Amino acid sequence: MCSKIRNITYINAINSALHQSMDKDKKVISFGLGINDPKRIFNSTKGLVEKFGIERVFDIPTSENALMGVSIGLAMSGMKPIYMHQRLDFFLLAMDQLINGASKWHYMFGGKVNLPITVRLIIGRGWGQGPTHSQNLHAWFAHVPGLKVIMPSNPYDAKGLLLKSIFDPNPVIFLEHRWLHNSIGKVPDKYYELEIGKAKIINKGNDVTIIASSYMVADAINFIKHFEKINLKISIELIDLRSIKPLDKNCILKSVKKTKRVIVLDPGFSFCGFASEIISIISLSLINELKYKPIKITVPDIPEPTSRFLVKYYYPSINNLYRSVCKMFNLKTNNKINLDQNRQVDVPGDWFKGPF
Amino acid sequence: MVYSLTNQDIEKIYKKFIEIRFLELEISKRYSEGKMRCPVHLSVGQEIVPSILSLFVKKADNFISTHRGHAHYIAKNGNIPEMISEIYGKKTGTSEGKGGSMHLIDTKVNFMGTSAIVGNSIPVGVGLGLSNKINKKNSLSFVFFGDGATEEGVFYESINFAALKEIPVVFICENNKYSVYSPLDVRQPKNRNIHKILNGIGVKSFFSKSKSVEEIYSTLEQAIRYSRSKRKPVFIECMTSRWLEHCGPNEDNDLNYRDIKELDAYKKNDFQKKLENKLKITYIKKTQKQIIKKINSAFKFADLSSTPKKEDLKKNVFKN
Numbered sequence: 023m024c025s026k027i028r029n030i031t032y033i034n035a036i037n038s039a040l041h042q043s044m045d046k047d048k049k050v051i052s053f054g055l056g057i058n059d060p061k062r063i064f065n066s067t068k069g070l071v072e073k074f075g076i077e078r079v080f081d082i083p084t085s086e087n088a089l090m091g092v093s094i095g096l097a098m099s100g101m102k103p104i105y106m107h108q109r110l111d112f113f114l115l116a117m118d119q120l121i122n123g124a125s126k127w128h129y130m131f132g133g134k135v136n137l138p139i140t141v142r143l144i145i146g147r148g149w150g151q152g153p154t155h156s157q158n159l160h161a162w163f164a165h166v167p168g169l170k171v172i173m174p175s176n177p178y179d180a181k182g183l184l185l186k187s188i189f190d191p192n193p194v195i196f197l198e199h200r201w202l203h204n205s206i207g208k209v210p211d212k213y214y215e216l217e218i219g220k221a222k223i224i225n226k227g228n229d230v231t232i233i234a235s236s237y238m239v240a241d242a243i244n245f246i247k248h249f250e251k252i253n254l255k256i257s258i259e260l261i262d263l264r265s266i267k268p269l270d271k272n273c274i275l276k277s278v279k280k281t282k283r284v285i286v287l288d289p290g291f292s293f294c295g296f297a298s299e300i301i302s303i304i305s306l307s308l309i310n311e312l313k314y315k316p317i318k319i320t321v322p323d324i325p326e327p328t329s330r331f332l333v334k335y336y337y338p339s340i341n342n343l344y345r346s347v348c349k350m351f352n353l354k355t356n357n358k359i360n361l362d363q364n365r366q367v368d369v370p371g372d373w374f375k376g377p378f
Numbered sequence: 379m380v381y382s383l384t385n386q387d388i389e390k391i392y393k394k395f396i397e398i399r400f401l402e403l404e405i406s407k408r409y410s411e412g413k414m415r416c417p418v419h420l421s422v423g424q425e426i427v428p429s430i431l432s433l434f435v436k437k438a439d440n441f442i443s444t445h446r447g448h449a450h451y452i453a454k455n456g457n458i459p460e461m462i463s464e465i466y467g468k469k470t471g472t473s474e475g476k477g478g479s480m481h482l483i484d485t486k487v488n489f490m491g492t493s494a495i496v497g498n499s500i501p502v503g504v505g506l507g508l509s510n511k512i513n514k515k516n517s518l519s520f521v522f523f524g525d526g527a528t529e530e531g532v533f534y535e536s537i538n539f540a541a542l543k544e545i546p547v548v549f550i551c552e553n554n555k556y557s558v559y560s561p562l563d564v565r566q567p568k569n570r571n572i573h574k575i576l577n578g579i580g581v582k583s584f585f586s587k588s589k590s591v592e593e594i595y596s597t598l599e600q601a602i603r604y605s606r607s608k609r610k611p612v613f614i615e616c617m618t619s620r621w622l623e624h625c626g627p628n629e630d631n632d633l634n635y636r637d638i639k640e641l642d643a644y645k646k647n648d649f650q651k652k653l654e655n656k657l658k659i660t661y662i663k664k665t666q667k668q669i670i671k672k673i674n675s676a677f678k679f680a681d682l683s684s685t686p687k688k689e690d691l692k693k694n695v696f697k698n
Contacts, residue, residue, distance in 0.1 A: 051512070077512055083542060088501040088535030095442075095505020095519075098490055101512070118532070122495045123502065131483040131491055132474030133694035167695050191697040 025212035033203040035177035036066045036142075039184035040104065042213045044074050047102060050188060051078045053089065054106030054142070063106055064144070064203055086112055090119035090141075094127060097137040102188060108378070110143040110197065111154045124193045125168035139193040140184070145289070146200045147237070147337070148368030149376045152328035158236070158289040158321070161296040163195045164267040170194040170218060171266040175239035177207035179264055182216030190218060197266075199237040199289070200378075201370035219268035223277070227257035230283040230350060232343075233274060233300055235263040237370075238287040245343045248361045256351055266296065271303060278304050282313040283350055287343070292320040314350045319343065334367040380596045387433060389661060391591065392653045394429035396669050398449045399650060401458065404673050405448075405465065409627035413681070414465045416478035421449035423621035426588065426649040427552055428453035430595050431520075434602045438517040440488045440510075442503035445480045445625075447492035450522050456484040458672065459679035468683040475686045476694070488517075496557070497523060497530030500549070504536045507547040511609070518605055520548045526557030528572050529565060534579070540611040541580040548605050549581070549613040554620045559635040573615035583613040591652060619644035 030038070044050045056063055058071045058081050071079040082089050086107070093103040107113045113120075120141075128136045146155040164171045170192055174180040180198070187194040224239065225246055234242045239262045246258050259277050263270065278284045284304055288297035297318040304316060319338045327333055340361040348355045369376075383391075402420045409418065421428075424446070432453040435441075443450040451461055457472070464471030465479045472482050480494035490506060493499035503521030510517050527533055528551060540547050551572060555562045566572075576583035582604060586597040594616060605612040621644060623630035631638055654662055 083535065083538055085535030085539060087532045088504070088539055091498070091501025091532065091536070092505035092508060092539065095490075095502040095507070096509050097505075098502070099440075099506055099509035099513075101509050118495060118498060119501065122498055123493070127491070128697055129694045130473060130477045130481045132472070132476050133697070134473065134483050134485050135491070136697040170696070 025210050027208050027210045029206050030177055030209050031203065032177045032180050032198070032205050032207070033064055033066050035181040035207070035209045036184060036198065037068055038209070038211075039181045039188070040067065040070055041073065043104070043185055043188040044070065044078065046213065047189070049100055050102045050104065051096070052104045052106065053080045053082050055082055055084060056108060057081050057106060063108055064200075067106070086115040087119050090116035091123060093139045094119065094123050094137055097139045098127070098135045102138045102140075104140045104142065104188060106142040108144055109155050110145050110159060111157055113141065113143055120169075120193075121166055125166045128192065129168060136191045137193050138189070138191050140187045140196055141193070142196050142198065144198045144200050145236070146378070147326075148201075148330070148333060148370070149374065150328045150330070150368070151326065153325035156326040158291070160195075160197055160266045161290050161294070161299070164296065168193070170268065171197065172218060172264065173197045173236040173266055174264055175202065175234075175236055175262050176205060177209045179216060179222070179262075181209055182214050183218065183264065185213065186215040186218050189215070194218070197236065201237050201374070202240065204371065204373045205240065219265045219270055221264055221270035221273040222262045223259060223273070224262050225258060225260040227259035227281065229256045229258065229281055230285065230347065231259045231261060231277040231281045232285045232287060233261045233263065234287040235266065236289055238289050241338070241340055242287055242343070245340045245361060248340070249344065249347065252356070252359065253353070256347065258347075274300065274304065275307055278308055279311060282311055284312070285317045285319060285343070285346055285350070287338070288318070288320045290320060291323055292318065293323040295320055317346045317350065319346060330368040340365070379600070380592050381599065383592060383595060387595070388591070388653060388656050390433060391429050392657060392662075393665050393669070394432050394453060395425045395650060395653060396665055397672070398425040398429060398452050400666070400669050401452065401673050401676075402448060404677065406622065406627035408677070414479075415467065416465060416480070417625050418465065418479045418627065419446040419625050420622050420627065421446055423619045423644055424552055424554060425449055426591070426594060427550070427598070427616045427618060430591065431550070431598055434598060435520070436517065437487060438515070440490050440503065440506045440517065440519045441522070442490055442499045442506065442519070443492040443522040444496070444499060444524065444527070445492065445494045446524070447482055447522070448479070451482050451484065451489055451492070454484070454489040455487050456482065456489045457486070459676040460484065462676045462680040463683050466680040466683070467685070468680055469686045469690065470679070470683040474690065497527035497532045499523070500527060500533055501536045501539075504540050504545055504547055507540065507545040507611075508543060511543070511545055516606075518546050518548055518602070520550060522550050522552065524557070525551060525553040525555060525562060525572060526565070527551070528575075529557070537576065537579055537581050537611070537613065544610050546605050546609045547611045548602060549611065551613070551615045552618045553615055554618045556620065556624070556636070558624045559633065561636070573613060576613040581611050581613050583615065586614070586616045588617045589647070591649065619647075621645070
């Protein structure tokens, strides 16, 4: 039987992975606030309860912390829970169970038990999401030993990595950017898993490496598309990390060893952030080989403001990237060039009409 | 209703009780040797509830407990040499030396772990119960915690979820009236009855003042029978008394956080004496001798066990 490959959205790729995981293994169960409500967590859980029943697909009380602990108990007894949240920020109520519990349970009990838990968290941006609906806290999760952290940038990776996460014997934090949900990509209908901890080179180049993850990959792709039209000499290598932890250090170091220049594009906060960690890893290995100091582009050490009149100054723009590359190669920036002209400050595209 | 107990029941309870008390006292006695280099929260004074409970527990039932978990581990027939080894930080410990006294586990008897964070293990026990329910198993999930944990948000989240989903969990609150050294009256309103909160939430609750073996036995029996037969959660609050310091091997009367008369009253109500009054001296002597031997050999096992090696440090961060 030949399997079809179709152009589908990120959210449909997630939906397909959820269906196929539950089909594959009866031990997989899904729960989260709103999982069976009319909106079905942005349609990602469409059809699940109808197909697998209320015992395996259930809505929950507004008790983020307890349900994380319940996930530990379920996972210890051989179940494979998928625990979902419409915003990462709500899940912060579950930090005790995640950090003091799930991340350490395997280690602190000498390997006697293990916890195959997948936590789906959605990160918001713009349209007034504001300070508490927009945080990219992957660096927090990655900081704690015992957690895997995944940030796919496209539908194909989203499906393959979600399936791999669900059947991974460890707790995995699976981070989806809300602005990627409507992005379209080629996705096989059939079941497939992608290895966790492998970055992907999206664009091959020799002169500078851009390292990105999640929605920042979309920004970087846009930038390269424009930049290639205005500059034919500089070739850019773009790495999509896909997995924050484990991190594909080999891929990063191999690329930067070749290009000798690096820009890290990260959706998280700048201070003590993930971009700083990447730069530290590169510097510790390759500091004497770099032709230009590493550049870090992140959101500032400031909460996301709600007003769109402020948020336009908040997120890194594609022009930021353009100016950074020019600086790196000592090129004059052309002030007439505005790579952000087709972008709206606070929505990913016309498909997004708010509110969430 | 208060039952009368058979002699056989009293004997079983006494055996468990002595196992817990003597082991805890031995840890207390040997602590200054400096070989048990981790915090210990001893259960001296709190033995009776787990000892009686052990009569109603099946091997397939799960236990989840707290930082003060030794008594529960022993009540569930956890491996004692491995427990002492764990406190010694040895490779043969329940958690290969990664957890210590506050992180005991013995999956062979379904003792599924303990947590050092107050209230933290409560939802884990609910998750084990939910798994039993989904997989149509008849076993019960027992969750132990103290009065302090009933002040944590996760406690309310967990009992609400258990009530909502009708999860067969036995919540056991051993109320020793202190969260470390802070008494109940600085933590909860006067005249609060913890077990009465549960009725409003929709979980049937039981209460024992823990004045007599028969009273505790009857309370536990009825509560567990209810949960087992109805496949519903149940909450039991039992008053208890911690004799030693919150954490460590010593008494703590010098701190003056509680009236010395309070401790004297606990000791007057000592269940070891109450049980011994019901037993023949020959049984008492025989049991104590057996248990002392068992405990000594557990310490010897821990002492002679090999230590974890450098390569063990990195082991089990992730499961491959």
